[in-house]
Amino acid sequence: MSSVAEARAAPSRARPDPERARERTLLLLAAPALLVLGVLFVWPLLRLLSMSVADGTLAQFEKAALDSLYIAVLWDSMEIALFVTAICLVLAYPVSLWLVQAGRLGFILGMFFLLLPFWTSVLVRTYAWMVLLGRSGVINRMLRDWGLIEAPLPLLHNLTGVLIGMVHVLLPYMVFPIYAALLRIDPDLKRAAEGLGAPAWRVFLRVTLPLSLPGVFAGCALVFVISLGFFITPALLGGGRVIMIAMLIEQQVREFLDWPFAAALATVLLAATLVIYAALGRLTGGQAHAAR
Amino acid sequence: MSIRMTRRGVLGTSLAAAALPMPALAQAKPDRIVVNISGGAMTNLFRRTYFAEFEKRHGIRVVDTSPVDFGKLRAMVESGNVEWTVTELGGQDFVRAQQMNLLEPLDLSIIDLSRYPEAVRNTTHTFPSSVYSTVMAYRTDVFPNNMHPKGWAEFWDVRRFPGPRTLRNHPVDNLEFALLADGVAPDKLYPIDLERAFAKLDEIRPHVTVWWTTGAQPAQLLVDREVVLASGWNGRFYDIARRGAPVAVEWQGGSAKQNAFGIPRGARNAVWGNHFLQVMTDPKLQAVYATELAYPGLHPDVMNHVEESVKPHLPTTPENLAKQFWLGVDWWTEHGQRAQEAWNRWMLRRG
Secondary structure, three states, X not given: OHHHHHHXXXXXXXXXXXXXXXXXXXXXXXXXXXXXXXXXXXXXXXXXXXXXXXXXXXXXXXXXXXXXXXXXXXXXXXXXXXXXXXXXXXXXXXXXXXXXXXXXXXXXXXXXXXXXXXXXXXXXXXXXXXXXXXXXOHHHHHHHHOOOOOOOOOOOOOHHHHHHHHHHHHHHHHHHHHHHHHHXXXXXXXXXXXXXXXXXXXXXXXXXXXHHHHHHHHHHHHHHHHHHOOOHHHHHHOOOOOOOHHHHHHHHHHHOOOHHHHHHHHHHHHHXXXXXXXXXXXXXXXXXXXXX | OHHHHHHHHHHHHHHHHHHOOHHHHHOOOOOEEEEEOOOOHHHHHHHHHXXXXXXXXXXXXXXXEOOOOHHHHHHHHHHOOOOOOEEEEOOOHHHHHHHOOOEOOOOOXXXXXXXXXXXXXXXXXXXXXXXXXXXXXXXXXXXXXXXXXXXXXXXXXXOOOOOOEXXXXXXXXXXXXXXXXXXXOHHHXXXXXXXXXXXXXXXHHHHEEEEEOOOHHHHHHHHOOOOOXXXXXXXXXXXXXXXXXXXXXXXXXXXXXXXXXXXXXXXXXXXXXXXXXHXXXXXXXXHHHHHHHOOOXXXXXXXXXXXXXXXXXXXXXXXXXXXXXXXXXXXXXXXXXXHHHHHHHHHHHOO
């Protein structure tokens, strides 16, 4: 049996493999970027991680893993990141669908509003939300003037405020991957489905949605991972009640200079992120494959 | 042939330079020094006062950087790549900066502290730049006719003084305020009884709608009427009150502390850092600074150069100072991390 496989494999090994050559060229082209990443990102990251075990024991991890405070905050951070990802997804999908079929003017306008948060500093953006969402902020005053509410809605200095602020910043990270995936879908596929008598909702469920899943996965992974590291927005819009793990790491780094413990917390966060990332990848990857 | 001559010439010159007496090298002026401060309005004011004066006196340009970052200071010193000639030291960090050996000793033959208060005159590594205080502030339209809470016990009294409040999202000051509210005498605050402080904080917790993180927040929250009572740094309230906001400060129970500057260990032009700190001892410049930001320097003459109308807003005028306590920096240096963890845990406990 094995000789048959070998015999089958042999011709392809003998011929110069164009796929291989192409891969090698790409790798060569990517080399400078990989080198920069290695020196400026991977190496410092490894040094940071090694700091957590610098004393030769796992004492720092013991503290991070056994102290209920840090477990609770890590769990909260995951939950918030999940919320943000879900809200972004719900908002971004229709926006992406609309962008794909929008005219030139619509596209430019849409992109402008999506990218606007990128051009503003985090602090300015966050203070702007305070003006809008406060007890006597624009939104509450408007709702009261219209007689819709009597007491101001608690929109700021709680989880609601944090979610609004974070979704605002992270929405583009969800829109662009989904938009790119939708753009890649061959319009003929949709036309074929329609031609075979599928109603619009079925075309969407059986063709558009499955084919856009890689974009959805990429967007979710991006938003989730970036959410986990947020700390200025939750610190300001959460009114102190919302604590995310990045805020505690920053506290250890800057205020207490307890770098080994900060490194341990960062390692735990990184590990948790990678596990979730892998799980998400497997889940969505499997679905996308099945759809094909 | 000519090349060899040149080489020999170069060699000769460098030998001559090496043979020069040391003082000539020590006096070599850098073209600039780097001073790291908090940034914002403070930078503009430093530029107008201390930076301008230093540039005039010594002919060396001052480059400013910000923000003040204890972690960065440590990283700089430990990696031997010190960018700053002088840096401000935030909050209670100056004691730890010295303990962790992150600072050059000050040259008190350059910095003249002979007329400074005795408590700070014998400093070795940290320059006492100014005094600030965490104080209570209130809306004057909500509490008119001097009917506002006077002290932390009344701040805690939500029946007599209703309305949302803001306190800092940090154990420093708040634990002291809670103990004062609970009837502890100002001179009996330390060592802090954590359990008692947090039990008292439990009472005020539902009425604190915002736990602030940046210095601008409490002032803004008062202006927006998000809250009617706040704790915050006295200069921030002074600033908005001067610009017409209906906000005033109650000094009773204020937490006074000194701001400090230091020279990072291994700083390249440490000598000129000392000269810069000497410029900062000038009481006239300190008066300009106090008038603009309400953070007075510690030179005893500074009050002679400040207008009468400004004095009630400074933490160091005698009647204000009598109402405040000095923050226990030593206690916080030793127990800060433990207190912070207790604080985080308390924050997380209920909603």
